[in-house]
Amino acid sequence: MADTPASGCGPHQCLGQPLARPEPQIVYGTLHRRTPGLRPAVACEEIEFVPEETIYGVRALPVTW
Numbered sequence: 340m341a342d343t344p345a346s347g348c349g350p351h352q353c354l355g356q357p358l359a360r361p362e363p364q365i366v367y368g369t370l371h372r373r374t375p376g377l378r379p380a381v382a383c384e385e386i387e388f389v390p391e392e393t394i395y396g397v398r399a400l401p402v403t404w
């Protein structure tokens with residue numbers, strides 16, 4: 340595993356990398372398998388983003404399936 344800015348680098352780089360990296364693959368793979376019709380419930384233009392946060396993201400993501 341190479342050093343990445345998201346998990347730090349050097350002697351104090353994140354010890355959770357081996358867990359944190361496969362986690363989203365497992366989560367989203369399982370979610371897709373269990374709810375194959377999962378999709379946004381609103382148009383992409385209506386999704387509000389939160390640009391001022393340390394971790395960039397959406398304020399809410401209404402979904403339907």
Ligand code: HEM
Nearest residue numbers: 344345346347348349350351352353354355356358359360
């Ligand atoms: C997406 C998930 C994660 C991200 C982005 C992340 C990011 C980071 C970052 C930036 C650091 C600081 C590195 C530094 O001091 O230069 C760190 C340290 C650390 N992380 Fe994570 N981390 C994540 C998940 C986890 C998980 C799941 C665990 C444990 C199960 C964990 C355990 C640790 C520990 C113990 C340190 C301290 C390492 C040290 O100071 O020697 N992290 N992490």
